[in-house]
Amino acid sequence: xxxxxxxxxxxxxxxxxxxxxxPLTATDFYDWLTALPPARRADVxxxxxxxxxxxxxxxxxxxxxxxxxxxxxxxxxLSVAAFELWVANGQFNGDLPPHAVxx
Numbered sequence: 001x002x003x004x005x006x007x008x009x010x011x012x013x014x015x016x017x018x019x020x021x022x023p024l025t026a027t028d029f030y031d032w033l034t035a036l037p038p039a040r041r042a043d044v045x046x047x048x049x050x051x052x053x054x055x056x057x058x059x060x061x062x063x064x065x066x067x068x069x070x071x072x073x074x075x076x077x078l079s080v081a082a083f084e085l086w087v088a089n090g091q092f093n094g095d096l097p098p099h100a101v102x103x
Contacts, residue, residue: 007082008074009094012056015073016096019059022066032061056093 029049033041044052052058060070075083086092
């Protein structure tokens with residue numbers, strides 16, 4: 001299982017790295033906020049736009065809005081076993097900490 005987690009983590013990092021080429025805007029941030037449940041929205045709002053630029057959920061929102069589908073990206077890069085594990089566990093980010101995707 002550790003090898004599968006490493007595989008998923010590396011693929012997730014590669015997916016989020018695509019965000020480096022994107023202009024992340026306040027409009028993206030406020031659009032994303034409207035899609036969040038109220039408690040999560042309050043937490044994200046308190047942290048602000050700057051901190052959210054390292055948030056995997058925000059980056060995924062921005063990437064997918066611009067046509068960079070994570071499901072397809074992961075399907076193309078993961079082994080069958082790793083992809084099945086990723087899907088079965090809610091499309092998690094491997095060992096990436098929740099607020100640690102650097103820009």
